[in-house]
Amino acid sequence: MSLLQLNKVSKYKFDEEKEWLFRDITADISPEDHIVLIGGSGQGKSTLLRIIARLERLDDGGICLEGKASKEWKPQSWRKKVSYVAQKPVMLTGSIKNNLRTVSLLHDRPFEEELARRYMEAxxxxxxxxxxxxxxxxGGEQQRLALIRSLMLNPDILLLDEITSSLDPGSKHAVEQLLLEWVSEASSPKAYLWITHDVEQARAISNQVWFMAEGCLLEKGETTAFFEHPNTKQAKQFMSGLQTEVVKHP
Structure with missing residues (x-):
């Protein structure tokens, strides 16, 4: 059984009335999915993540979590299970410890200090x-702290928006390893949906790829198959452009 289902999710552009940013996005997120969401700028990838997190409204379609429509969930209950981590983290007022204890304070649960220290070390x-x-x-420290703050919630699904963009290679690899282990070693079903523009990272952290282009989810499938044999000309052109960038900036 899938954890979350998107059914024809659609969103209008913010600055143009009745023109679609994207339309009819239908997909599932299942336990142990490591999904990367890729595509050119302006496709609405971050907006899609925020809609799934119920931080922005959709304009058509629907989303179900554990088989229940989003309208049947209280927002707080939804966000316990689906957690969004932004590219530009927002630090709460006060200390590092205050940020780490946010989940405990909001949801009246014991603070797992040992777990927090293990994540921080990782x-x-x-x-x-x-x-x-x-x-x-x-900036890089804030990105990692924001991630750990969300992990302390122990959600079922993490929505990750370019969360390693400010990190050096070593720190980026550490975050990747932590999240791969978080999904595979959890005692309850976990998954993540991760926006990245780093093709090598996308290959390393995913078992599925969602590709957005021309206002829709144009391709979705297994990672190796996508990178070796994209099905659409748009995906082939996108991959060619990424590879050109890698050659320019080795």
């Missing part, structure tokens, strides 16, 4: 003083 933040003001962290 992504290279083990040396930080938890009393430090979170807004004084570097």
């Amino acid at each position: 992504v290279g933040l083990g040396q930080l003083d938890w009393g430090k003001n979170a807004v004084d962290l570097s």
Whole structure:
């Protein structure tokens, strides 16, 4: 059984009345899915993630979680299970520890300090003083702290919006490994949907690819098959452009 289903999800463009940003996106997220969402700029990838997280409204179609339509869920209950991590993290007022304890405070559950320390160590933040003001962290440190803050919620689905864009290669690899282990070793079904523009990262972290182009989800399928033999000319052109960028900026 899938964790989440998208049924013809559609969204209008923000600045043009009645013109679609994307339309009729239909797909499932199932346990242990490692999905990368790729496509050119302006396709609405981040908007789609925010709609799934119920941070923005859709204009047509529907979303089901665990077989129940989104309207049957209270927003707080939905967001316990589906957590969005933005590219540009927002730090809450106060210390690193205050940010890590957010889930406990919001949902009245014990703070798992040992788990938080293990996650911090895994992504290279083990040396930080938890009393430090979170807004004084570097961009890369904030990205990793925001991720761990969401992991402390123990959601079923993580929606990840270019969350390693400010990281050095070592830190990026550490985050990738943590999330792969988080999905595969969890005691309950987990999955993630991850936007990235890094083709090597996309290959390394996914078992499925969703490709957006021309206002729709043009392709979805197994990772190796997509990268070796895209089915559409749009995907082939997109992949050719990525490979050109890699040659220009090795």
